[in-house]
Each structure stands twice: as structure tokens, then as C-alpha cells.
Amino acid sequence: MATLIDGKNLAKRLNEMTAQRVEKLRTSHDIVPGLVVIIVGADQASQRYVRNKHRTAQKLGINSTIKELSSDVSQEELLTLIRQFNDDKTVNGILVQDPLPNQIDEKLVTKTIAPEKDVDGFHPENVGKLYLNDNSNYPVACTPKGIMTMFSEYNIDLMGKDVVMIGRSAIVGKPMAALMLNAGASVTIVHRHSKDVASYTKNADVIVSATGHLHTVTADDVKPGAVVIDVGQNMNEDGHLVGDVDFDDVEPKASFITPVPGGVGPMTIATLMQQTVDLTEWSLLRE
Amino acid sequence: MATLIDGKNLAKRLNEMTAQRVEKLRTSHDIVPGLVVIIVGADQASQRYVRNKHRTAQKLGINSTIKELSSDVSQEELLTLIRQFNDDKTVNGILVQDPLPNQIDEKLVTKTIAPEKDVDGFHPENVGKLYLNDNSNYPVACTPKGIMTMFSEYNIDLMGKDVVMIGRSAIVGKPMAALMLNAGASVTIVHRHSKDVASYTKNADVIVSATGHLHTVTADDVKPGAVVIDVGQNMNEDGHLVGDVDFDDVEPKASFITPVPGGVGPMTIATLMQQTVDLTEWSLLRE
Incomplete structure (x- = not known):
């Protein structure tokens, strides 16, 4: 039985912190x-x-x-x-x-x-800073940043871990891979042209899927105890919102897993709000 | 027996083309x-x-x-x-x-x-454009760009290939990984914190090593027929310049291999020259 990463609750708490920071900016600045x-x-x-x-x-x-x-x-x-x-x-x-x-x-x-x-x-300069692990203040794509918050909240340490990013989009795959690399993981990016995605996922400590395709990750693709993060938002045959991961199939094998809905999705918007306040605070630092 | 990738000769030819472009800029502009x-x-x-x-x-x-x-x-x-x-x-x-x-x-x-x-x-904006596979004109780190020229000259197609980049520096590892990802490869970046580098290299179609450590890649680490690119420049026990790869050991197993010296090294300077002319031509396009 995996621990469910409760994105809905985490987003709620992140939003509360963001609201407090907004209030502080209003009252003190x-x-x-x-x-x-x-x-x-x-x-x-x-x-x-x-x-x-x-x-x-x-x-x-x-x-x-x-x-x-x-x-x-x-x-x-x-x-x-x-x-x-x-x-x-x-x-x-x-x-x-x-x-x-x-x-x-x-x-x-x-x-x-x-x-x-x-x-x-998404600006190239910010993407470049992220890829270079620049230590200044700059915004990062919200979905990957929100997933890093999840890792941090659930004490999932990436240092030295074998991680696989499925998908190489500018919005999720590439920034997510960069963040995990910066956190010390061995990172593999696989995508539609990859010969054998499962050969990587089967040995991975952490799998992040962002393909937008049903059944991208099944139990056979996952090593026991893996952390499985599902960025997908797909409609299944019954018209329900589901992820890229076969949740019921994979969940018993994983150590941590995000549900869809209620996983990564809520964290994206909460991170957007957090980052709006980050940008505001950074603008004060530049004055 | 591997085909030797002759960086010295390739650099010479690249320099000749660059000299011709310089001459053309002088005479026509x-x-x-x-x-x-x-x-x-x-x-x-x-x-x-x-x-x-x-x-x-x-x-x-x-x-x-x-x-x-x-x-x-x-x-x-x-x-x-x-x-x-x-x-x-x-x-x-x-x-x-x-x-x-x-x-x-x-x-x-x-x-x-x-x-x-x-x-x-090395500028973050250029690094970002590279990572995003932007289709405009921008400079790319010279060593990785020179290696891509090698791949192209020796008809080594990266589409769908399993490649491993050993090292995650801003100068070689990260831009090299980005270029290979953009060329359609499944790319793994490993580094000093990786648990088991060989578990990746043993299954790789292409290995690029940029660690600056002797014996980073031995025959046991390589699958038969792999392409092995050596960015290392190290002094061995006898005071000779050698790469990261145990050349004599690996060469019989590889399909293509770069020697050190005479492999990647000469291509870096030749690419710097090529890119100086690129930048000059692009500046004319902006006028």
C-alpha cells in the first residue's frame, strides 16, 4: 500500500501560506x-x-x-x-x-x-537559469515546482536516486528533469521516440509521467517501492478524469503515489499563486 | 575494431570551411x-x-x-x-x-x-533556448556542438537511441544532454552522486564521458557496438594526456570511438571559430 500524496490538502496549506504573505505585503509595504x-x-x-x-x-x-x-x-x-x-x-x-x-x-x-x-x-532566460542551477531568484514552471514541493513535504529525497521523466515538454518534462538533476538525481528523459521506456522505469526509484496518454505506467513498469508522480489529465472510457498511470494497478506496488484528480493538478495553481507572490517580493529586493 | 572518429582531421576541414566563410564576409560585406x-x-x-x-x-x-x-x-x-x-x-x-x-x-x-x-x-538565455530546442539562431557550448558535428559527419543518428551523458557540467554535460535530447535520443545524465553509472552505460547505444577522471569507462561498462565519446583530458601515471575512457580496453568493443588526443579536443577550438563566424553572419541578418 502506497502513501497517497494528497495534492489537494497540500495545495490548501500552500494557499494559506500564500494568503498570509499577500497580507503581509499589504500591511507592511x-x-x-x-x-x-x-x-x-x-x-x-x-x-x-x-x-x-x-x-x-x-x-x-x-x-x-x-x-x-x-x-x-x-x-x-x-x-x-x-x-x-x-x-x-x-x-x-x-x-x-x-x-x-x-x-x-x-x-x-x-x-x-x-x-x-x-x-x-517559460522565458528562455529563466529556463536557462534553471538548467544551469543558477542560485539567484527566478521563476520556474509551476507544475514541476509544485511536484518538488510535494517531494519536500513527503521527505522524498532525490539525491543519488534513479529517476525517469516520461515526456520532454517545455512545460513539464524538461523543467522537471532539470529540477531533479539539480537535486542530485540520475535523470533519464524518455519520450515518444524512446525504444523501451519500461527498461528505464522498471529500475527507477522515482517515475514522473507527463504524456497525456492512458496506461503509460502499469504495475509491470514499476519497481516495488517506487515513487510514482502522475501529471496526466486524461478522460477514460467512462468519461472520468484519470492520469497517465493505471492507479489501481500501480498503487499496491508503489511507496508513494499521486492520485488524479487531487494530486499534481491542485499544486499547479497553488504554485502559480505562490510564484506571483515570489515575483512581487523579488521586485521589492531589486528596488 | 571500432571506427576511430578523427577529430583532428574533421577540425581541419571545419577550419577550412570557416576560413572560406571569413573570406566571403570580407569580400562581399x-x-x-x-x-x-x-x-x-x-x-x-x-x-x-x-x-x-x-x-x-x-x-x-x-x-x-x-x-x-x-x-x-x-x-x-x-x-x-x-x-x-x-x-x-x-x-x-x-x-x-x-x-x-x-x-x-x-x-x-x-x-x-x-x-x-x-x-x-554559456549565457542563460542561450542555454534556455537550447534546452527548449528553440528554432532561432543562438550560440551553443562549443565542445557539445563539436561532438554533434562528429555524429553528423560519421552518420551516427541519435533518434530513439539510448544515450548516457556522464557528467553534468554547464560547459559539457548539460548542453550535450540537451543537444542529444533535441536529436531524439532517450538521455540519461549521471554524475558523482549516481548510485550505479555502469547500470546505464552497459545498456547505452552512445556514451559521452566528461568527468576528468581516468578509467571512468572500461570495457565492462560498454555494450558491444556502442559509440564512445571521450571529452576527458587527464594526465596518466606516465605523464601522458589521456581521456576518461580506457581506450585500448574499450576500443575493440565499440563501433565508434574518439581518441585522446586528437578526438574531441581539436573540435572544440574549431567549433569556437565556426561559431565566431556564425555570430558575425547572424549580426548581419539582424541589421
Whole structure:
């Protein structure tokens, strides 16, 4: 029987700490952290994510603004808006919600957000600092950062461990691999072109899956006592939200496991809030 | 019997191509690529490296300048000098030779070099772009980039291959891992904290060693037919320059192997020259 990593509860406690930090910034510095979320077009899932972030931010005392742009907005209009927010002292974090319409160059959008307001941690300069294990203050992609908080809270030490990251996306796989490498793990990144993912996972102390595919990790793929982190958010045949991992199958073999829902998901938004406040505090340090 | 990857010959050919590109820039754009190498203090090995780079650059028609600073130079003096070269249109590449004295913050030095003149590819923004597999033009650490040229010249395809990077330095291990990941390999990074390096290398199609330790890779650590790349530069018991790999032991088992000397070493300087010209051409594209 694995210990369940309770992301929902951990996110709740993280949010409480974030709310206290917001309150302290307000009372001692007369500052309210400002988060701007830009959404282009009316993709339903995106709208729901953005509303979730907005509601959580408001609950924690963060000044959250949603900026809705029509799906035919030009690239230059979007970049101009981002530059305005870069220059706006009341804005500490800027986030552009995925996905973006075809006329927009997503990488250019990411690079246009000021690195010190890049609350998603996607700017190349911030990614580079992470990969180099730079010891200054910089934002990190929220899902991986939230998973590191889980490791820390459950006293899962990565030093010298054999870990496998399944997936090499810019949002999860790559930053997660960098964080685990920086924490002293031997890190393998596998992906759609890998010959034999199981040959790695079968020997791994820690497995993080972020493929978006059902049944990516089954009991046969896991060594007894492994830590299994499930970043997947998939619909199963019955229309239920499930992860990449066959939970019922894997859970008896694992030492720690995250459920879906209630695992990594809640930690992502809570980390976004935490990082909005981080950025605000760091901006004070620069003054 | 392995095929020997002849870095010396390949570097020679690469240098010839670079010289041709320099000549073309001169005749068709009236531009001479400019490389500035800053050296602080009189470390003998560093002096030798710098002279080597200088001599090669001159031979290829690159305008090379060595800037020698005394070992007690202040950080601000060094940064001011870098900023002057950042603003100098005749300078296309800036390199600060390792190691630096204690009063200098090496990471700050790296970040002060303009990303578009960062001929070593160490600036966080360039590292981030590499890790994100950005499709724009940016410099990449020269030793890993030179190794990728070797793979390409010897038709060693990394797609789907199991590769192991031994060492996680900013100069070799991390950028090398990123390049191989971008080329479609399943990449494992192991290092001094790893439990069992051989458990990875024994199953690897490609092994790159950059530990600076003798006997890092022996025949027992290698699968028959593996490609073995040796970045090490060590002195053996007899005072000879050798790599991390037990060459005589491993060579009969490998499919391809780099010798030391004459393997990766010459490719690093040749790639530095190539990248100086890259930076010069990219600067024209920005105008």
C-alpha cells in the first residue's frame, strides 16, 4: 500500500501560506501582488482554467486581471499589450494562456514577457537559469515546482536516486528533469521516440509521467517501492478524469503515489499563486 | 575494431570551411569577424589555451584580440570592459577564459556578455533556448556542438537511441544532454552522486564521458557496438594526456570511438571559430 500524496490538502496549506504573505505585503509595504492572465479566443477548457486561476487569486488577496482578446487579434497587438504590462508597476506576474491561434508565434510571446514577470517560468532566460542551477531568484514552471514541493513535504529525497521523466515538454518534462538533476538525481528523459521506456522505469526509484496518454505506467513498469508522480489529465472510457498511470494497478506496488484528480493538478495553481507572490517580493529586493 | 572518429582531421576541414566563410564576409560585406578573449591572471594552462585560440583565429582570418587583465582586477572593471565590447560593432564574439579569481562572480560575468556575442554559448538565455530546442539562431557550448558535428559527419543518428551523458557540467554535460535530447535520443545524465553509472552505460547505444577522471569507462561498462565519446583530458601515471575512457580496453568493443588526443579536443577550438563566424553572419541578418 502506497502513501497517497494528497495534492489537494497540500495545495490548501500552500494557499494559506500564500494568503498570509499577500497580507503581509499589504500591511507592511502597502503592495498588492498583481497577476494578469491574457486569454486569446474562447476555447472552453482555457476559459475554465483561467476562471479557476482568477478565483483562486482573488481568494488569496492577489489582484487578478483577466484580459480577453478575440481569436483574430494580431501578433503585434498582443505583443504591445504584453509590453504595456511589462512596464506596469502594479503587475507582478503575466501569463498568456495556452493554446494560441495560428497567427500568433507562441515562442515570441514567451520571450516578450519580461523575465522578472514570467510567472509561468517559460522565458528562455529563466529556463536557462534553471538548467544551469543558477542560485539567484527566478521563476520556474509551476507544475514541476509544485511536484518538488510535494517531494519536500513527503521527505522524498532525490539525491543519488534513479529517476525517469516520461515526456520532454517545455512545460513539464524538461523543467522537471532539470529540477531533479539539480537535486542530485540520475535523470533519464524518455519520450515518444524512446525504444523501451519500461527498461528505464522498471529500475527507477522515482517515475514522473507527463504524456497525456492512458496506461503509460502499469504495475509491470514499476519497481516495488517506487515513487510514482502522475501529471496526466486524461478522460477514460467512462468519461472520468484519470492520469497517465493505471492507479489501481500501480498503487499496491508503489511507496508513494499521486492520485488524479487531487494530486499534481491542485499544486499547479497553488504554485502559480505562490510564484506571483515570489515575483512581487523579488521586485521589492531589486528596488 | 571500432571506427576511430578523427577529430583532428574533421577540425581541419571545419577550419577550412570557416576560413572560406571569413573570406566571403570580407569580400562581399567588407567585414572581418572579431573575437575577443579576456584572460584574468597568468594561469599557465589558461595562457596556453588562449594562445591556441588566438593562433587558430588569426590563421583563419578572424580578427582576434587577447585582453589580459591582472589577477587582482575588480569585478566592476571586468564587467565594464565586457560592456564596452558588447557595444563595439567590430566585436562579434566575446569569451572570458576560465578559471577566474575569487573576487569575480563567474555567473555574473557570463550574464553580462551580450547573448548575441556569447561565443561560448554559456549565457542563460542561450542555454534556455537550447534546452527548449528553440528554432532561432543562438550560440551553443562549443565542445557539445563539436561532438554533434562528429555524429553528423560519421552518420551516427541519435533518434530513439539510448544515450548516457556522464557528467553534468554547464560547459559539457548539460548542453550535450540537451543537444542529444533535441536529436531524439532517450538521455540519461549521471554524475558523482549516481548510485550505479555502469547500470546505464552497459545498456547505452552512445556514451559521452566528461568527468576528468581516468578509467571512468572500461570495457565492462560498454555494450558491444556502442559509440564512445571521450571529452576527458587527464594526465596518466606516465605523464601522458589521456581521456576518461580506457581506450585500448574499450576500443575493440565499440563501433565508434574518439581518441585522446586528437578526438574531441581539436573540435572544440574549431567549433569556437565556426561559431565566431556564425555570430558575425547572424549580426548581419539582424541589421
